[in-house]
Amino acid sequence: TQLLEQSPQFLSIQEGENLTVYCNSSSVFSSLQWYRQEPGEGPVLLVTVVTGGEVKKLKRLTFQFGDARKDSSLHITAAQPGDTGLYLCAGVIVAAGNKLTFGGGTRVLVKP
Amino acid sequence: GAVVSQHPSWVICKSGTSVKIECRSLDFQATTMFWYRQFPKQSLMLMATSNEGSKATYEQGVEKDKFLINHASLTLSTLTVTSAHPEDSSFYICSATSGGSSYEQYFGPGTRLTVT
Numbered sequence: 001t002q003l004l005e006q007s008p009q010f011l012s013i014q015e016g017e018n019l020t021v022y023c024n025s026s027s028v029f030s031s032l033q034w035y036r037q038e039p040g041e042g043p044v045l046l047v048t049v050v051t052g053g054e055v056k057k058l059k060r061l062t063f064q065f066g067d068a069r070k071d072s073s074l075h076i077t078a079a080q081p082g083d084t085g086l087y088l089c090a091g092v093i094v095a096a097g098n099k100l101t102f103g104g105g106t107r108v109l110v111k112p
Numbered sequence: 113g114a115v116v117s118q119h120p121s122w123v124i125c126k127s128g129t130s131v132k133i134e135c136r137s138l139d140f141q142a143t144t145m146f147w148y149r150q151f152p153k154q155s156l157m158l159m160a161t162s163n164e165g166s167k168a169t170y171e172q173g174v175e176k177d178k179f180l181i182n183h184a185s186l187t188l189s190t191l192t193v194t195s196a197h198p199e200d201s202s203f204y205i206c207s208a209t210s211g212g213s214s215y216e217q218y219f220g221p222g223t224r225l226t227v228t
Contacts, residue, residue: 033216033217035219040203040222040224041221041222042116042118042205042207042219042220042221042222043156043205043219044219045216045217045218045219048216088155088156090217099146099158099161100146100158100207100217102155102156102157102158103155104154104155105154105155107153
């Protein structure tokens with residue numbers, strides 16, 4: 001059982017559609033990060049959220065951190081083929097030595 | 113800023129040999145470096161946490177004698193896979209953090225290891 005559950009595991013949509021990826025846990029995180037990874041490459045940090053209820057926007061991407069700091073979501077508006085990739089959420093539990101705990105990942109495919 | 117490099121990007125070795133992978137923080141000093149393993153179409157699995165000048169802390173189930181980690185400076189950590197076997201074939205990724213309140217980790221591009 002993973003500490004961080006991501007859903008869905010796979011998402012295939014048409015260009016222009018919107019999508020949302022969810023990241024849920026029963027644990028409280030001091031911060032939560034979203035990464036995007038392309039095949040054969042390392043994850044690239046998209047955003048870090050630290051305050052409960054926080055919302056951050058990065059162009060067409062909107063990230064939200066739950067009030068209780070146990071969950072987060074990533075919403076992409078008008079998805080483009082360039083958004084295709086593996087999206088990973090990862091949370092930090094300070095008491096666990098600042099290790100990142102990764103969710104299982106959501107594979108997003110945006111078809112032109 | 114916050115660039116992490118890995119070398120080599122891919123390596124093929126014969127069963128029984130050892131392979132060393134380097135992880136460098138290019139433009140910042142990394143107080144802590146992490147080593148992950150990733151299987152195809154799966155998420156990252158933390159192998160060990162490495163602090164400069166001290167012994168690495170390994171996750172449960174990771175053999176410390178097989179995966180030797182050295183963090184000799186604030187910009188370099190190495191992972192040596194000893195007596196490699198085909199089941200060690202995987203994508204190995206390192207990350208580095210300089211600390212701070214958000215504990216952001218910056219990842220290297222990964223090293224694909226294939227053991228034949």
